[in-house]
Amino acid sequence: MEHEIELQPLLQYIDPSFCTYQEWTNVGMALKLEGYAVSDWDAWSLRDTARYHAGECEKKWCTFNGANTPVTGATIVDMAKKGGWHADAGSGHAFDWDDVIQEKDEQVIIDQRWLEGRELQDPxxxxxxxxxxxxxxxxxxxxxxxxxxxxxxxxxxxxxxxxxxxxxxxxxxxxxxxxxxxxxxxxxxxxxxxxxxxxxxxxxxxxxxxxxxxxxxxxxxxxxxxxxxxxxxxxxxxxxxxxxxxxxxxxxxxxxxxxxxxxxxxxxxxxxxxxxxxxxxxxxxxxxxxxxxxxxxxxxxxxxxxxxxxxxxxxxxxxxxxxxxxxxxxxxNDDLPDPESLKDVWNNMPELSPSLIEGVLRQGHKMMLAGPSKAGKSYALIELTAAIAEGRKWLTWDCAQGKVLYVNLELDRASCLHRFKDVYDALGWPAQNLRNIDIWNLRGKSIPMDKLAPKLIRRAARKDYLAIIIDPIYKIITGDENSADQMAHFCNQFDKVCTELNCAVIYCHHHSKGSQGGKRSMDRASGSGVFARDADALLDMIQLEVDQVGVPGTGWRLEGTLREFRTFEPLNLWFEYPIHKIDDSGTLAALTPDAEKEPWKKGQETQQKRKEAKKQQMESAYNACLISGFVTVSGMAEYMNTTERTIRRYIKESNKFDFDNGKVVMKNT
Structure with a gap:
């Protein structure tokens, strides 16, 4: 009788002495169902000489009369797999279209093609x-x-x-x-x-x-x-x-x-x-x-x-x-390079990788952009994507021209595509090299980076990307972001992508919660310090509080911690939706981020803000009470939901109000 899959060779991978009684019985039932003879079961059972009893298999075989859920040959296949059998053991097979061709097995040490053999020495x-x-x-x-x-x-x-x-x-x-x-x-x-x-x-x-x-x-x-x-x-x-x-x-x-x-x-x-x-x-x-x-x-x-x-x-x-x-x-087979002598390369140094972002990042290296929410980090990365694709400046830096893959993990597809068009329009750039931009929309489908990296590498192979931009990374973090060893493993995935694809990896991360007061720029990113220290270039954005009316947008300062280049002077930027612009007016240069102010100065500014707020409240209360023809202390106290004593104290401290025959009047200034 011919069988769809020969089970007898598979029995070599199942040791009867390792089997429980039920497993031994299952093998017999499966063999009988698949049309084998009791002698096949008996020959296999004989390998367990300690428990083998002549005639026991034949006696048990007669009791296998079928069941509603029969034990099939699949049971033997499964047991054999656990014993080391694989589907192509002993023979080659043709790959189907959907088959995955496995990479070189790192546990293979011996090249069979060069195996000569070693003769035994008879004593x-x-x-x-x-x-x-x-x-x-x-x-x-x-x-x-x-x-x-x-x-x-x-x-x-x-x-x-x-x-x-x-x-x-x-x-x-x-x-x-x-x-x-x-x-x-x-x-x-x-x-x-x-x-x-x-x-x-x-x-x-x-x-x-x-x-x-x-x-x-x-x-x-x-x-x-x-x-x-x-x-x-x-x-x-x-x-x-x-x-x-x-x-x-x-x-x-x-x-x-x-x-x-x-x-x-x-x-x-x-x-x-x-x-x-x-x-x-x-x-x-x-x-x-x-x-x-x-x-x-x-x-x-x-x-x-x-x-x-x-x-x-x-x-x-x-x-x-x-x-x-x-x-x-x-x-x-760890694929690690051997140590090399510095003497051998001293007079023949290898060429450095060319710049991707002039003075900031080399091709094939890693960069992280960090900042709080509402800093427009995603827009900044879209601006960078367009700058590389078109070979233009990003902020103040020249960019090499080439293909970019933008991995979108946060926005729905339509919103992401519209952002790209809005940025191009706001920059005033003609869209001449859109073929250089690929977008991988993964919202709702993101997976941990250690699982994403091989899929990314497979899709990006032979695309010749200069950069892969991932926005944002919190969607794909593997493990606890506060754990140094787990984040080291996570960041190693970026190295793998850089090495396999010979391209830069640029990613976006957020600041930790709470005040960033007194922190260095490289310590503001959320989670383990591994994030900031792993990247070859860290760009960090912090907000500048602008009190002037009519400013073009929110103010930001961009600082850099660089491994390959000298640190640049901080850039002062306006975020005018949807793009960032260099502040040429000098308005932002004189401002100090709240994180860097001395404690006494912060307290002084807070006190001044309270006085300004109190002044505005008094003016609002005075104008509201003036509707009745005159303003009294009791009227203002009722409007401001406070005591008359407090109102009198406010008036005495103010240089704008005074008392006149029991009424509150505004001074002539």
Missing amino acids: GSTWNPVQDLITYLSTLFDSTDYVGYVTSSWEKDGQFFPSKGNFKRTAGELLESLTICDGDIGAVLGDYKPKVGAWIRFNPLDGKGIRNENVTDFKYALVESDCMELEKQNEIIRQLELPVACLVYSGGKSIHAIVHIDASSYDEYRKRVDYLYAICRKNGLEIDQQNRNPSRLSRMPGVMRGDKKQYLIDTHIGKANFVEWREWIEAI
Whole structure:
């Protein structure tokens, strides 16, 4: 019977000794539903020698008579995926139009095209079998550890399988007996069939059994592959720097690497073995998946298997332990550049990136524009977008000309497009290079920056943007904006975009809430100081309070903190909706932002404002009461909702009012 997907190869990735009873039953039900035979289930179950009972599969098989919610082959596929199987394992496949072509896997270290292999060195006539076993035991076990080993076997269909074996002797007892056995391993462990060989468990047991629950210390895992040349197995194991305690030739088609796992629990053991096997598979070493369990048998060194020796190849190779090895794996393909000597480049310095905004920002660098609400930050960035697209000045700075992507996270599409047109009209610029401006409207669809960055890179690739402008960033912040480490991760996404697309990233952020009094410009942005310190250029806007009547708009001062250029003199700007203009009149230059005023001066100004307000209130009250023909203290007190005593005090302090026969009159000034 032909099957849509062959399930038998997938069973290699499911270890029955790792399965619960229900999982074992589910595999059987799925195989029966998909048209397989009971012998397929039985052959798979046989891998768990500790729990296998002849005839049990056939007996259980007869009870699988269907159900309303049957267990299908999808269950086996899912279990196999968890065991490391992938859909294209062992074969290539054609990509569909919607398939994503994965980037280079950083866990792939070995280039299969250049793998030559490393020949095994047979010990020859100098082989000392007892010494091999002594070295193996003393390397893997403490003297008090119980060791499981098997020298007897049974046959089925011409294939030999190990029996339960012995598990009640310690490594110390075995080592003592081997030392005085005069070369006769059988006298210590029991005679084995030379045709079959012998086995040994690589993790210590409790002396009560041989199942996973009898393992007392999850020290090692078995790495074995019998589907490739021995020389290539040997080479891959060594190139991968696997933390191998003992390397044993099985006397057959495989090498057995007893690898440090050093797990503190069974759960951690499973996770580390999954990681180990995944790295091996990615690097061309197809692992026998049934070797996952910690109580597994491996080939014992020091015995014969047919005409081949089961011998110890090596000990203590690769990294010292699992943690060191995993860190090495994750670091070896980090794509970081190597250190370079300054002497080598001293007389041949690389060219600096050209300016994007002359004297402020280089191409490929990062800039943040920060300010409070109503500063017109979005309009300023739209002005900058137009200036780059048209190759014109932005405020006082010349801009390089090129393509710009404006990422709109806040406005609806229509409002955003109208703003661009309004800005062009207010600037009086002919729209000659609109092809240089792309707008990505993401209102209501924004996602965290670590998720947005790869999507942005994919869409912007081959567009040759000079700049990508993101407005505003609070919509895409990943994590807590007050956390330095989380914001460092967030800002790293901008670096990724700059590097991958070779363009500048310019973004907008808001000031923190409350008074900004006394703060430096780089400390006014909301959240962690990482924001201001990460950018190559920080431009900060702060409002100037203008008391004059008839001014053209709101007053602002733009300050800069620059990494690549000298700091510029602050710019004084009017925000005349919808654009910013340089203040040529000098009106704003004499003003000091509230944040920078000395406390005594702030108090003086506050007091003066109160007096002005009081004066205006008195005039309003006087004019209102004058309707009745004359003004009295009681009338003004009632109008101002205060006491007559307060009104008399106001009048005495005023230089505009006086008393005349009990009436309030205005002085002639």
